[in-house]
C-alpha cells in the first residue's frame with residue numbers, strides 16, 4: 001500500500017481549543033486515520049518532524065522566539081500550511097497585549113510593586129528569566145506575518161466541520177470551498 | 187410631481203425618481219448594494235466606500251451618487267465585489283476586531299460583509315492600533331477598537347437626537363470618535379434610547395448589559411448573508 005500523506009499540527013499562542021476542535025470531528029477521526037498519518041503533533045506527542053508532511057495545521061499566534069522557530073520548521077517540512085482559528089489568523093485574545101509593552105505585561109502578571117500581580121506570591125519581585133524560557137516578542141503576530149500561509153480557517157475555535165471539509169478537500173485534490181455557515185469568526 | 191429617471195443596474199432596467207441616490211433607487215427595486223456607513227434613516231455620508239459601484243465605468247459610491255437617465259451601474263459583478271472585499275479587509279486590519287468576544291458578533295454589519303464576501307482572513311497586515319474605551323456612562327459605552335468611522339452615531343445624534351454628542355477628532359490613522367465632553371461620555375446628554383446608540387453597525391457604541399442576549403445560531407447573520415432580506419424583498423414586508 002502506498003504510504004499515507006502525513007499531517008503535522010502545533011499549538012503556539014492558542015488555548016488548545018482548535019486542537020479540541022480537530023478531535024471534535026467525532027467518529028470521522030477513524031476516516032481521518034485511514035486518510036493520513038500524524039507526524040509532529042501534540043496529539044501523538046511526536047516532538048520532531050520525521051519526514052515530509054502534506055499538511056501542517058497551525059493553532060495560535062506567534063508570541064515568542066520558539067513560535068518563530070516552530071513556524072519556520074513547519075514551513076520547511078510541510079507542503080501546505082493552514083492557519084487554524086482566530087489566534088493564528090489575527091492574533092486572537094493573546095494579541096490584546098499588543099497595545100502594551102512586554103514589560104507592562106510581565107509587571108502586571110508577576111510584579112508585586114503597586115500590588116499589580118494579584119495572584120502571585122513573589123516577594124523578591126522576580127520576573128521569570130530562566131534561559132530555558134522562550135523570549136516574548138514585542139507583539140503577538142498572526143502567523144501569516146511570519147511565514148507564508150496557504151489557507152486560513154477562521155473561528156474561535158475553527159469549527160470541526162470547517163477543519164474536516166478543508167482537510168479532506170486538500171487530501172483528495174479538491175478545491176477548498178467553504179459554505180457560508182462555515183466561515184465564522186466566533 | 188416627481189420626475190422619473192431610468193437607468194440600468196447590472197443590465198436590468200430600473201426606474202427611480204430624480205434626485206435619488208443610486209443606493210435609494212436600488213433599495214426601492216429590491217437590489218442590494220453592499221454598504222456600511224449608509225443607513226436608511228440618516229443623511230448619506232460616503233465614508234466607508236463599501237457601496238462602490240462602477241457608474242458608467244467609473245468607481246463611485248452608490249450612497250452619495252445621484253441617478254440620471256441612461257446611467258449604467260455595475261453592482262453585483264466579480265470586479266466590483268472584489269474591490270469591496272478589499273475595502274472590508276482594510277477595515278478589519280485598521281481596527282482591533284476581536285469577534286470572538288464581541289457582543290455584537292453575529293449581528294455586526296462589518297463581520298456580515300466579510301462573511302458575505304467569503305473573507306477567511308484579510309490579505310493586509312494587521313495594524314493593532316491603540317484605541318481607547320470609554321465606559322464612564324451608566325448605560326452606554328464606546329469601544330473604539332471596533333469603530334469603523336462610519337459617522338452613523340454622529341449623524342444620528344446631530345440630526346435625529348438633536349444633541350451633537352459625537353464627532354470625529356484626529357486625522358488619518360488617528361481619526362477617532364470623540365464625545366462632546368472633556369471627561370467622557372457620562373458628561374454628555376447621551377441616553378440609552380438615543381438613535382445614535384441604535385445605529386452603530388459594529389460593536390463600538392453599545393448599550394450596557396445587553397451582551398450575548400441572542401444565542402449563537404439565532405443571530406441575524408448566522409445563516410443568511412447580509413442583504414438577503416433586501417434581495418428577497420423581505421425587508422419591505424416587515
Ligand code: SF4
Nearest residue numbers: 333334336337339386
Ligand atoms: S461608534 Fe459606531 S456608529 Fe459611531 S462612527 Fe464608530 S462605528 Fe460608526
Ligand code: FES
Nearest residue numbers: 232234235237249
Ligand atoms: S455605504 Fe456608501 S460609502 Fe459607505
